[in-house]
Amino acid sequence: MSVLQRDSGEQIQVLSENGQVTDESQLPDLTEDELVEMYRYMKLARHFDQRAVSLQRQGRMGTYPPLSGQEGAQIASAFALDDEDWLFPSYREHGASLVRGLSLKRTLLYWMGHEAGNAIPEEANIFTVSVPIATQVCHATGAAWASKLQGGDKAFICHFGDGATSEGDFHEGLNFAGVFDTPNVFFCNNNQWAISVPRERQTASETLAQKAEAYGFEGVQVDGMDPLAVYEVTKRAVEKAKDPGEGELRPTLIEAVQYRFGAHTTADDPSVYREEEEVEQWKAKDPIPRMETFLLENGYLDTEGVEAIEESVKEEVAEAIDEAESVTRPEPEEIFKHVYEGMPERLREQAAEFEALRETYGDDAFLEGH
Amino acid sequence: MSQMETRGETQNLTLVQAVRDGLRDEMREDERVLVMGEDVGKNGGVFRATEGLYDEFGGDRVIDTPLAESGIVGTAIGMAAYGMRPVAEMQFMGFIYPAFDQIVSHAARLRTRSRGRFTCPMVVRAPYGGGIRAPEHHSESTEAFFTHHPGLKVVIPSTPYDTKGLLISAIRDPDPVIFLEPKLIYRAFREAVPDEPYEVPIGEATVRREGEDVSVFTYGAMTRPTLEAAERLEDEVSVEVVDLRTVSPLDEGTILESFEKTGRAAVVHEAPKTGGLAGEITATIQEEALLYQEAPVKRITGFDTPFPLYALEDYYLPEATRIVEGIREVAEF
Numbered sequence: 001m002s003v004l005q006r007d008s009g010e011q012i013q014v015l016s017e018n019g020q021v022t023d024e025s026q027l028p029d030l031t032e033d034e035l036v037e038m039y040r041y042m043k044l045a046r047h048f049d050q051r052a053v054s055l056q057r058q059g060r061m062g063t064y065p066p067l068s069g070q071e072g073a074q075i076a077s078a079f080a081l082d083d084e085d086w087l088f089p090s091y092r093e094h095g096a097s098l099v100r101g102l103s104l105k106r107t108l109l110y111w112m113g114h115e116a117g118n119a120i121p122e123e124a125n126i127f128t129v130s131v132p133i134a135t136q137v138c139h140a141t142g143a144a145w146a147s148k149l150q151g152g153d154k155a156f157i158c159h160f161g162d163g164a165t166s167e168g169d170f171h172e173g174l175n176f177a178g179v180f181d182t183p184n185v186f187f188c189n190n191n192q193w194a195i196s197v198p199r200e201r202q203t204a205s206e207t208l209a210q211k212a213e214a215y216g217f218e219g220v221q222v223d224g225m226d227p228l229a230v231y232e233v234t235k236r237a238v239e240k241a242k243d244p245g246e247g248e249l250r251p252t253l254i255e256a257v258q259y260r261f262g263a264h265t266t267a268d269d270p271s272v273y274r275e276e277e278e279v280e281q282w283k284a285k286d287p288i289p290r291m292e293t294f295l296l297e298n299g300y301l302d303t304e305g306v307e308a309i310e311e312s313v314k315e316e317v318a319e320a321i322d323e324a325e326s327v328t329r330p331e332p333e334e335i336f337k338h339v340y341e342g343m344p345e346r347l348r349e350q351a352a353e354f355e356a357l358r359e360t361y362g363d364d365a366f367l368e369g370h
Numbered sequence: 371m372s373q374m375e376t377r378g379e380t381q382n383l384t385l386v387q388a389v390r391d392g393l394r395d396e397m398r399e400d401e402r403v404l405v406m407g408e409d410v411g412k413n414g415g416v417f418r419a420t421e422g423l424y425d426e427f428g429g430d431r432v433i434d435t436p437l438a439e440s441g442i443v444g445t446a447i448g449m450a451a452y453g454m455r456p457v458a459e460m461q462f463m464g465f466i467y468p469a470f471d472q473i474v475s476h477a478a479r480l481r482t483r484s485r486g487r488f489t490c491p492m493v494v495r496a497p498y499g500g501g502i503r504a505p506e507h508h509s510e511s512t513e514a515f516f517t518h519h520p521g522l523k524v525v526i527p528s529t530p531y532d533t534k535g536l537l538i539s540a541i542r543d544p545d546p547v548i549f550l551e552p553k554l555i556y557r558a559f560r561e562a563v564p565d566e567p568y569e570v571p572i573g574e575a576t577v578r579r580e581g582e583d584v585s586v587f588t589y590g591a592m593t594r595p596t597l598e599a600a601e602r603l604e605d606e607v608s609v610e611v612v613d614l615r616t617v618s619p620l621d622e623g624t625i626l627e628s629f630e631k632t633g634r635a636a637v638v639h640e641a642p643k644t645g646g647l648a649g650e651i652t653a654t655i656q657e658e659a660l661l662y663q664e665a666p667v668k669r670i671t672g673f674d675t676p677f678p679l680y681a682l683e684d685y686y687l688p689e690a691t692r693i694v695e696g697i698r699e700v701a702e703f
Contacts, residue, residue: 062504062680063504113682114681115679118679129506132467132507166436166441167437168438168441195408196411197435267416268416272412330681330682335673335682336673339675339676350643354685361695366691367684
């Protein structure tokens, strides 16, 4: 991974679209169990995604951004982190967040509009979901910088999309990372479409990876639907962030080339702006069957094993949905909590005034009408 | 209160269709007018506010830009200064902030700084406000950031008719206009909207309901629950509802005329209380009509908190019950 890639024909791949190993030298050092676990996470993320879209369609959840097609990049990049490393996600990283310890129930609650879904468990090294595009890039650089100043030995991965590379914050975050040599892995999920705008309308650059050159560090393009290649490339970037070679800078920009099979969010209709034929072409690269073939052909898994995984992910998702849906509407006081460490008097008064009204008129008076 | 007389055919349009109608009319009338933003082209905008414009006017006038709000507004300023009439769309008001520097440091000051040599006849459109069960940053109402800033006009329509007329006025205005669209009511109702272009003047409020006891000042999506509250109070309080339509510059004449009649006032907005428009209106009343005042002005607003995720948004947004209670408090003082 020492060559800066300018040509999209040079992207790193380990598994072919048919699940055949194309480059033995890049095969990651993973045990059979780890490989199967990675596969199971991908299946779990896919099934979760399908169920989440369907919950939205049934009015059981608000707007939701689907991830199908991006499991290989999400799961494998999160897998490549060491336990103490940190993840700075965009809003589509349900799969990566799951690997890093954010439960499906919490992800569901977040998209069901519950503040509880924003409460990240203390033990999970995940920053908050960042909805405004590319803003988290600077946060990831800042946290990595702080860690370095504190003498830490952690890597900070930040996920964002192809559209994010057009924002000022992308440039500023990567520029700071280069200047201050911060231990970052900038992981660009290039899924080809920023809502309706195709990748080639975001930038005249041949690749997104080559933007790293301007910041003085390495950029690499990887087949983002090849989980083994993603794992390998990310692993090396994480290692370099922690322990760069002579004359090397710590940060890396990884462009994971992939495709969003579904809509940008459930509020989007991709048939308005892209051809179904294009979607079908990319579906041939689906990371899940690819990984499955690899596992089956190498004897790491058999068909019964696949079926057992399918059953277990269904159960796991169903359970998460039950748990999330059994959470009742939060109390209005949640609006006022956590704005500051202590509640200013003025805010306390507003909360009290509202509570008094609610007691007088009852909940329904406030819940109808919108 | 003035509405320009219009002749000829009308269509029953929703508010968001009136946006598109206004854009289309001005693009037909004036080839300097162009639309730019994220997903405004082939996709027709995430709310379909620019639907059909790409097909009619092509990619040079209905421009899908890279995903960069500062870039959109910054280049629109350059275009405006160089003779175009750009209408820049911010996909949601919550995503306007990368462009804040361009709006306040340049769009708002270009005329002043260049002593009139360069101007910025640009419109920045953005859907604002809550109530649509949206994710974080999709529900805010932060018009006060912009009303605080000299050099900008800030317009917030509440009906399809006003939307088209105010948008056309904004496009024809020689100075930058922030045009905030109440997305909660984008499709809530239809109204007869003239086919031909017409202007609703910027800077003029309108009385939506006449009354004698309490004046209630509001705008945008809050106009409807305010009218509903006035209706509910019909038998006990005679409520006058004033729709400001332009929140900067404020129409002091209409505000004061109403207040001097009633001597009592409330202001309704979904934006947080502190630093919001309600404070400005209250202070204007104190300065200009103190001797008419018979009760403290009541502010019925969003809380001084971040806008909550949507499970709690109904509590956050002022609705008829809170508005009724507030008006009653003013009437009974």
